[in-house]
Amino acid sequence: MALLTPMSALPATDTEIAELRTMLDQMKSQYERRIQDLESRLAKAERDATKAATRSEAAAVRAEEAARVASTESRPMTAPVVTPPASPEPGKTGFGALNSGNAFNPQISAFLDGNYYHDGIDGEGATLVGLAYQPSRGADHGHDHEEDGGHVHGLTENGFNFREAEIAFSATVDPYFDASLFLAIDGDGTVELEEGYFQTRSLPAGLRVKGGKFLSDFGYINRQHPHQWDFVDQNLPYLNLLGPHGLQDTGLQLTWLPKLPVYTLLGVEGLQGNQEIFGATLGDDDQAALELGDTDDGPRLWTAFAKVAPEIGINHALQLGLSYADNNQHQEVQEHTHAHDGDLDDAHDDDHAIEIHRNGLAGDAQLWGVDLVYKYDGGGAYGHKSFKLQSEYLRSIKDMRITSSAHPEVVGSRRTFTTDGLYAQAIYGFAPKWTAGLRYDVLGMTNEVSGSENASFGSSDRWTFDVTWNLSEFSRLRAQYAHNDILQAPGERERFDAFYLQFLVSMGSHGAHAF
Amino acid sequence: MVKGLVGFILGGLLTFGATQAAELDVVATSSSMGALARTIGAERAQVTVLASPDRDLHMLQAKPTMIRALRDADLVVAVGAELEVGWLPVAIASAGNPRILPGQPGYFEAAAQVDLLEVGLPANRALGDVHPVGNPHVNMDPVRMAIVASALGERMALLDPAGAETYRANARSFAAATEQRMNAWQARLAGAPGVILYHRDALYLLDRFGVPLLGTIEEIPGVPPTAQQIKALSEHLQGRSGVIVYAPYMSAQAPERLAKGLGWEARRLALDPPIGADGGGYLDHIDLWVDTLSHAR
Incomplete structure (x- = not known):
């Protein structure tokens, strides 16, 4: 070792x-x-x-x-x-537009719209303004089947309401098309397709084609989404003659901006025609029972419109419009009690009628619209001193024949329902970021049925005042007061006051300031 | 009635024929852009300006008459960088004129031709109406505008080759005219005490001539100041000299209060020259700003 x-x-x-x-x-x-x-x-x-x-x-x-x-x-x-x-x-190619959009993602924005509402009639008012009496109401008419669920939109109650969240996507698809998609989610979480359409971007000669589901360019306010309105709720003529969504349908639109010295936009639309009030069709059972005939193939709804905007100075804008719509099929059922033999729409709730008779009516529906919009850019800070005047007149004419009735002698006789409406509103920027608005709207200056039977009914009207605080381009708060005088049924009126407090916020891409 | 209508249409066609005489139909969003287009296009371009200089270019609405002007335009001249984002894209899309869509030679953005200031700010709207792409107000820097003019000259040459030499020559003479005034401007602004702006919209001018920005009346873009903020600004700058400048569409209240507190002058100045201005008019507009900044007490 x-x-x-x-x-x-x-x-x-x-x-x-x-x-x-x-x-x-x-x-x-x-x-x-x-x-x-x-x-x-x-x-x-x-x-x-x-x-x-x-x-x-x-x-x-x-x-x-x-x-x-x-x-x-x-x-x-x-x-x-x-x-x-x-x-x-x-x-930085020098040709494009500089922006902070992200690559190929569409521009996305979301709007939240909620309110506090109160009226003196237990919260019935917000629904009632959309049910102002007219002799023809289309598919949602009928006093019996309204309560049981049915199709009730944005039902507003006394207290807090979340009206909707709107989500908007838009992008350029390719060199040929732009596309947009708008989804609305209501307070209960129900998702509805508001709009989903493509639009051409490179047609020559001032032509454009739009296709898909979209808000018609009939009139002026029709194509605006609720968050773009100057008041919390829709005006009486649109609400009652076209329903809560206005003319929103599926089809094609062609517009032409001709080479004229004055801005002139001409357009036609061919739409499927699935409407609730203006050109409604009933279900198969009703159609068979009332001998109304089947629902025709689409497109059934046609519109034509012209808008003219003369040059009236760099800080002013004026646009005049004339619109026409024709739905070539409209069906409805009208009920009356046996006690008032031959009377179509008389009070059946008053006396306890034993028998309810249903008449089937079929025909077509026409709608005329005239609109005027004037805007002045006051040049003050944040909309101060700016002014906007907006007015539209609508006239709906439904020309129908009775297809079936318990009284055979009236079958084949003609009924023409005419109801018109008007609204006029003015908005003024009384201080930076603050606007005040006043609106008068009326339904049924003419509110009648003619043909082999004639009757005329009264009108419903309303005065509305609101104050809006635009905190920024992306948020606003609004207080609105309205005095309503609504004709519920012939000879039966409801007068009530309604109050709203509304918030509106937008997230995402910078919104467009369309006219 | 019918006669009147025929007369109206005929009259329209005649005026329409008259505007067709120019080689290029140019639509400018602001009067600064209009001034460049007029100078470079000279008699070959028919220039329409969409916005009045006393209105906020960021807040305009797409009016039908704008859409009409864009319908037949060969070239749109915008400031760009999202300054006109609220209304120009809508108006262009509605005009049914594929030649002026972004990405086409008929679409021209001044901001896309030069380097921008304040690029890449956080995209957070708690900081107000911010644009991370950069401060868009390039029209306030005459040197950048000379670069823009040269790019615009090339663009017009591309669209109207017959006038190429004219456009290039006009762009060169605009650059020369700017150059000529530069020394005087530099001399007058040397040692300028500084300025309080309402909004960071004249930043390019201050940056070019080294004029200090002493503060902004609105702390956050698009949000009016509180009395507290004005007070704080006034206390902070007490005893210094300077001038307050605000755009015509801003409220005069806060600038006036601040001016009183500091003993300075508050001037209301547009960011763009008068609506019919040409290149000379634009340079006079810069003159006016230089004058204001150099006379600060």
Whole structure:
């Protein structure tokens, strides 16, 4: 063992030396490698920097050359945009619009719309204003089947209400189309497709085509979403003659902006015609029972409109419009009690009638609209001193024949239902960020049935006043008071006051200030 | 009635024929852009300006008459960088004119031709109506405007090759005219004590000539100041000299109160020249600003 120790010690020192040497060599090579690594990285960085510089120079030269070539060849240059941006600021091609949108994602915005509501008739008022009496109401008419669920929109109660969250997407699809999608989610979480359409972007001669589900360009306020309104609720003529969604349908629209000295927009629409009030059709059972006939193939609803806007000064704008819509099929059922034989719409609730008779009516529906909008940009801070006047007149004419009745003698006789309506509203920016609005709306200045039977009914009207605080472009608070005088049924009126406090906020992309 | 209508249509067609005489139908969003287009286009361009200089270019609405003007335009000249985002895209889309869509030669943004200030601010609306793409008000810097003019000249040359030499020459002479006034402006603004702006809209001018921005009346873009903020600003700058400048569409109340507190002058100045201005009119507009800034007490 004693001999072994030095024996082992000696080779140990030898191996130690060898080990130390290899370690030293390893360290040397390691450091050399690291230094080399650093050197090469430095060199690479320098190369990259010069490369980037020459690349952007080259890109600039290329762009210049392209421009020169294009200009000498005198043909429209469309391609240069595809040159990949080499500059550190992506998207700077010089042709496009600078914006903070994110790559290919559509522009997304969301609106939240809620209110506190109170009226003196237990919260019935908000529903009642949409049921002002007219001799023809379409599919949602009928005093019996209204309460049981049915189709009740944005039912507003006394207290807090969440009216809707609207989500909007819009994007350019390709060189040919733009597209938009609007979804509304009500307070119960029910999702509804408000609009979903494509629109052409490159047709010549001032032509554009829109297709899908959309709000018709009939009239002026029809195409506005609720968050764009100057009052919390829709005016009486639209609410009662077209329903809570207005003319919202599926189909095609063609508009033409002709080369005239004065702005003139002409348009036609062919729409499916599935409406609740203006051109309604009944269910299969009713159609069979009342001999109304089947629902015709679409499109059944046609519209035409013209809008003219003369130049009246740089800070003023005026637009006049004339619209017409025709739904070539309208069906409805009208009930009367046996006690008032032959009377179509008389009070059946008053005396306890034994029998209810149902008459089936079929025909078509026409609607005329005249609109006027004037705006003045007052130039004050945040909308101060700006003014807006807006007025529309609607007239609905439903021309029908009785298809079935318990009284055979009236079958085939003609009934024409005419109801019109008007609203006029003015908004003034009385202080920076604050506006005040006044609206008068009336339904049924003419409210009659004619033909082989004639009757005339009274009108419903309302005065509304509101104050809106536009805290920023993205949020607003509104207080609204209305005095309503609503004709519920012939000879039966409800007069009540209604009060709203509303909030409206928008998130996401910058909203458009459309006219 | 019918006679009147025929007369109306005929009259319209005649005026329409008259506007067709120019080679380029140019629509400019602001009077600054209109001034450039007039100078460079000269008699080859028919220029229509959409917005009045005493209105806020960011807050306008897409009026039907604007859409009419865009319907036949060969070229739209916008300030860009989202300044007109609320109304120009809607108006262009409604005009049914594919030649002026963004990405086409008929669409020109001044801000896309030059480097921008304040690029990449956080996209957080708690900070007001912010635009992370950069401060769009490039029309307030005459040097950048000369670069824009040259780019606009090239663009017009592209659209109307027959006038290429005219456009380039006009752009060069605008640059020369700007250059000529630069020394005087620099001299007058050397040592200018500084300015309080309402909104950061004249930033490019201050940046160009090294004039200190002492503060803004609105702390957050698009949000009016509180009395507290005005008081704080007044206390902070007590004893210093400067001038307060605000745009015509801003409320005069806060600037006047601040001016009183500081003993400074509050001036109402537009960001754009008068609506019919040409290149010379634009330079006079910058003159007016230089004058105001250099006379700060």
